[in-house]
Amino acid sequence: MTVLLAPSILSADFGRLAEEIREAEAGGAGLVHVDVMDGHFVPNITVGPVVTAAVRRATKLPVDCHLMIEEPDRYLDAFARAGAGMVSVHVEAVRHLHRTVCAIRDLGAEAGVALNPGTPLASLDEILPFADFVLIMSVNPGFGGQAFIPSALRKIGDLRERILKAGLPTRIEVDGGVTLDHLEDLVAAGADLIVAGKAVFGNGNPREDAGRMVARLVALAEHGAER
Numbered sequence: 001m002t003v004l005l006a007p008s009i010l011s012a013d014f015g016r017l018a019e020e021i022r023e024a025e026a027g028g029a030g031l032v033h034v035d036v037m038d039g040h041f042v043p044n045i046t047v048g049p050v051v052t053a054a055v056r057r058a059t060k061l062p063v064d065c066h067l068m069i070e071e072p073d074r075y076l077d078a079f080a081r082a083g084a085g086m087v088s089v090h091v092e093a094v095r096h097l098h099r100t101v102c103a104i105r106d107l108g109a110e111a112g113v114a115l116n117p118g119t120p121l122a123s124l125d126e127i128l129p130f131a132d133f134v135l136i137m138s139v140n141p142g143f144g145g146q147a148f149i150p151s152a153l154r155k156i157g158d159l160r161e162r163i164l165k166a167g168l169p170t171r172i173e174v175d176g177g178v179t180l181d182h183l184e185d186l187v188a189a190g191a192d193l194i195v196a197g198k199a200v201f202g203n204g205n206p207r208e209d210a211g212r213m214v215a216r217l218v219a220l221a222e223h224g225a226e227r
Contacts, residue, residue: 004030056083
């Protein structure tokens with residue numbers, strides 16, 4: 001399976017957002033990641049469906065909305081109508097997770113379940129067969145630019161084993177503090193979707209920086225195929 005790069009617009013220049021997204025797409029990005037924060041579930045406020053719709057207009061890539069919000073069920077329809085093709089919600093924020101995951105799928109989007117660094121994989125025991133992807137947080141959610149938490153690698157590896165043992169098609173996404181230097185370990189652990197914000201948008205050249213990360217992912221895939 002191809003490992004895709006998902007640039008997070010949280011680190012982009014919002015004054016030229018459409019241009020930056022197109023540059024990242026030209027660099028080989030596989031989807032665009034939109035971090036949605038409400039100031040309650042996490043200590044920050046970011047964007048909502050209006051910006052999501054603007055992202056949808058700016059790119060042909062799938063739009064991946066990560067809802068770091070309380071009561072996400074109230075907003076699922078709005079994000080789907082705004083063009084989100086993937087929507088993830090947090091185990092820690094949703095009371096009736098199966099209902100929410102099914103609602104996302106009913107809206108025509110892929111359903112994801114996100115876990116904070118301190119949340120064990122056991123919380124996925126009953127929902128894993130119903131999720132299209134699982135998002136492993138490699139930082140504590142709320143702000144961009146944080147340092148990668150190394151224990152996320154073990155968590156990804158353990159989750160990959162669970163998925164393989166169950167014979168499921170579930171993909172694994174990782175989000176938080178990812179740089180070029182982390183890619184080899186993340187691919188080896190079993191990640192399928194790799195979110196990167198500052199590493200793509202932080203230097204003012206998203207085409208070049210996305211291209212460098214995508215080239216590394218391609219090289220790792222070829223190396224794995226050789227082995």
